[in-house]
Amino acid sequence: MAGRPAKALYSQPEDDWTTPRFVCERVCVSDKLVAAVGGAAKEAVPGNCVTVCGVSAVDAxxxxxxxxxCVAATHVPAWNEGCIRRCTAECLRTKQQQQPPESQQS
Structure with missing residues (x-):
């Protein structure tokens, strides 16, 4: 890799969630994730991990x-939908934090 600019390390298609391709995403239950998702996660088992594969990293x-x-089924209206929305938001937030800073070079 000695001749390649550092910027090239982050320009690979696998870093772009908007490019459709087969990907796997792994999510593990942590106190931070439970706090981010809120009350819908009250019965989640800490340390439990789930891996899902599909054509969209966000969906996976x-x-x-x-x-x-969101393991506990509930009869409260919109409870499960709210949990899914918070999961999506957390996935997007986490991925955005992993993005490298934009290069100032032209």
């Missing part, structure tokens, strides 16, 4: 989060 992450955290 959301489904893995749903299976790991």
């Amino acid at each position: 992450c959301t489904e893995a989060c749903q299976r790991a955290v």
Whole structure:
């Protein structure tokens, strides 16, 4: 890799969630994830991990989060939908934090 600029390390298609391809996402239950998802995660088992594969990284992450955290079925209206929305938001937030800072070079 000695001749390649550092920017090239982050320009690979696998870093882009908008590119459709087969991906796997793993979500593990942690205190931080439970706090982010909220009350819907009250029965989640800490340390439990779920891996889901599919053609969208966002969908795979959301489904893995749903299976790991939104485990308790409830009859409260919109409870499960709220959990799924919070999982999606957390997946997007986490992925955005992993993005490298934009290069200032032209």
